[in-house]
Amino acid sequence: MAECLPFNPSPILDKMTTERPILVWIRRDCRLSDHPALYHACKSGQLVIPFYIWDPISELPWKPGSASKSWLHHSLRSFQKQLNKRGSRLLIRKGDSLTEIRRLIRETSATDVVWNRSHEPSSIARDTILKQSLLTAGTKACSFQGNTLIEPWDFSNKSGRPFQVFTPFWKQHRLVYQHTSPLPEPKIIRSIASHMALPSVDLDSLGLEPEVGWDKQFYKRFQPGEEGAKSSLNRFIKEQILSYSTDRNMPSIRGTSRLSPHLHFGEISPRQVFDEIINSTDPGSGPGTFLTELGWREFAIHLLYHFPHSTQAPLKAIFGNFPWQENPEALEKWKKGQTGIPIIDAGMRELWETGWMHNRVRMIAASYLVKNLMIPWQKGAEWFWDTLVDADLASNSLGWQWVAGSGADAAPYFRIFNPVLQSKRFDPQGDYIREWVPELTPLSSKQIHTPWEYPDVLAKTEYPEKHISLIASRDRALRAYELMKGALP
Numbered sequence: 001m002a003e004c005l006p007f008n009p010s011p012i013l014d015k016m017t018t019e020r021p022i023l024v025w026i027r028r029d030c031r032l033s034d035h036p037a038l039y040h041a042c043k044s045g046q047l048v049i050p051f052y053i054w055d056p057i058s059e060l061p062w063k064p065g066s067a068s069k070s071w072l073h074h075s076l077r078s079f080q081k082q083l084n085k086r087g088s089r090l091l092i093r094k095g096d097s098l099t100e101i102r103r104l105i106r107e108t109s110a111t112d113v114v115w116n117r118s119h120e121p122s123s124i125a126r127d128t129i130l131k132q133s134l135l136t137a138g139t140k141a142c143s144f145q146g147n148t149l150i151e152p153w154d155f156s157n158k159s160g161r162p163f164q165v166f167t168p169f170w171k172q173h174r175l176v177y178q179h180t181s182p183l184p185e186p187k188i189i190r191s192i193a194s195h196m197a198l199p200s201v202d203l204d205s206l207g208l209e210p211e212v213g214w215d216k217q218f219y220k221r222f223q224p225g226e227e228g229a230k231s232s233l234n235r236f237i238k239e240q241i242l243s244y245s246t247d248r249n250m251p252s253i254r255g256t257s258r259l260s261p262h263l264h265f266g267e268i269s270p271r272q273v274f275d276e277i278i279n280s281t282d283p284g285s286g287p288g289t290f291l292t293e294l295g296w297r298e299f300a301i302h303l304l305y306h307f308p309h310s311t312q313a314p315l316k317a318i319f320g321n322f323p324w325q326e327n328p329e330a331l332e333k334w335k336k337g338q339t340g341i342p343i344i345d346a347g348m349r350e351l352w353e354t355g356w357m358h359n360r361v362r363m364i365a366a367s368y369l370v371k372n373l374m375i376p377w378q379k380g381a382e383w384f385w386d387t388l389v390d391a392d393l394a395s396n397s398l399g400w401q402w403v404a405g406s407g408a409d410a411a412p413y414f415r416i417f418n419p420v421l422q423s424k425r426f427d428p429q430g431d432y433i434r435e436w437v438p439e440l441t442p443l444s445s446k447q448i449h450t451p452w453e454y455p456d457v458l459a460k461t462e463y464p465e466k467h468i469s470l471i472a473s474r475d476r477a478l479r480a481y482e483l484m485k486g487a488l489p
């Protein structure tokens with residue numbers, strides 16, 4: 001491709017300099033510290049041009065959902081400010097990534113394009129083509145590890161196959177992982193005036209923010225960007241880590257780190273989190289349990305890489321025979337937090353308002369959808385994909401398949417969460433329910449988990465009646481499961 005030939009003096013840069021820059025492709029890694037691609041580009045001493053391309057088509061069928069787009073807007077804005085403070089600038093383009101990168105190379109005569117790897121099937125396919133095309137045209141292309149502790153292709157089980165069970169995965173991971181300190185922020189990001197003059201689209205013109213400000217509540221809880229990520233981690237280490245093992249299951253208290261959107265958007269790297277945890281805390285059950293959760297994130301990426309079809313199809317093929325039910329009305333009630341089961345409605349409303357839901361409640365709400373309602377897990381995964389600020393293809397697919405019983409190392413199918421028992425156990429006083437379902441505030445702590453048992457009290461509220469029997473629907477799911485197993489050849 002002639003347009004990618006090694007040196008074709010740039011119409012824009014050559015007026016001021018004959019120096020040839022390195023292009024750093026910012027993807028989901030808006031951070032300055034522990035950013036291997038940026039660090040190595042800066043270390044080379046060359047001019048450095050960080051750029052971002054809005055190219056949702058290349059991410060199909062999983063282009064960013066509404067909540068993710070909102071977060072991305074703020075993440076990019078924050079990164080722009082960080083770069084500006086250092087005399088650099090984030091160049092923004094939109095369109096087909098390959099076309100835009102070739103255009104940038106033409107405009108700048110860049111010698112190299114570098115980026116940190118991501119593991120979604122669409123990114124891998126796109127990056128492979130890009131790398132090949134750049135190398136053929138004489139531009140160096142180099143990708144770095146920035147999103148995992150260990151890359152999914154770097155270790156396997158004893159038979160040389162990908163892991164499918166978490167415990168041996170994590171055991172092996174801990175043996176293989178060799179921790180190195182995170183990279184510092186680059187001291188200097190060399191930039192020149194003509195870099196500032198390169199064409200760039202305005203962030204607002206990408207239309208990432210919703211027209212109606214339904215996302216405002218998100219940012220009362222979260223501060224997108226590297227600074228927000230670091231302060232969440234510091235706060236967690238200072239205030240929560242020691243009681244993490246017990247508090248992490250209680251949705252009414254802030255017992256978890258809420259780092260998931262920051263990790264998903266690469267505003268902090270898993271290595272930085274790991275490093276801070278091992279260096280700031282005494283080993284104990286809290287930090288150990290927390291690191292295991294980071295392990296689940298690694299496991300999710302491992303599975304996504306080795307079983308890319310798992311975003312849409314069951315990992316356990318037998319679940320292809322499960323008699324899933326289409327029930328648009330019940331699905332809608334679930335989405336809107338109108339099922340009549342308080343703990344589920346609280347979770348679904350927390351999700352809608354804040355873009356995040358507590359892990360315990362994610363499991364309860366997901367179990368109700370796929371087991372009591374027998375609605376395909378993919379429908380739930382799609383809704384989470386659109387509404388979660390931490391929507392992550394690897395973790396979301398793993399989470400849904402785990403609950404459905406169809407994934408790697410999934411909960412056994414017969415383990416059906418009883419939302420009432422879960423509610424009484426993990427929200428005993430009903431504080432979480434009252435926060436998100438205020439119409440149930442008048443109910444006592446005993447009544448609040450099962451309002452349908454108190455029709456006189458329920459009649460005085462705006463809260464809906466429960467529309468299915470939890471016992472009958474559980475039995476129906478178990479029968480369907482037995483039939484599915486029996487259908488095996």
Ligand SMILES: Cc1cc2nc3c(=O)[nH]c(=O)nc-3n(C[C@H](O)[C@H](O)[C@H](O)COP(=O)(O)OP(=O)(O)OC[C@H]3O[C@@H](n4cnc5c(N)ncnc54)[C@H](O)[C@@H]3O)c2cc1C
Binds near residue numbers: 258298357362384398
């Ligand atoms: C149905 C379902 C869907 C889910 N979808 C997502 C998703 O789209 N994105 C997402 O990041 N997580 C998802 N999870 C996992 C989990 O709910 C969230 O990671 C967690 O609630 C994030 O809150 P936190 O940062 O406070 O977690 P913490 O408890 O503080 O954990 C620290 C970090 O470990 C990782 N982690 C924790 N639990 C898990 C897990 N079960 N699987 C993978 N990584 C984990 C996350 O990166 C998290 O930020 C899903 C879980 C379920 C059951």
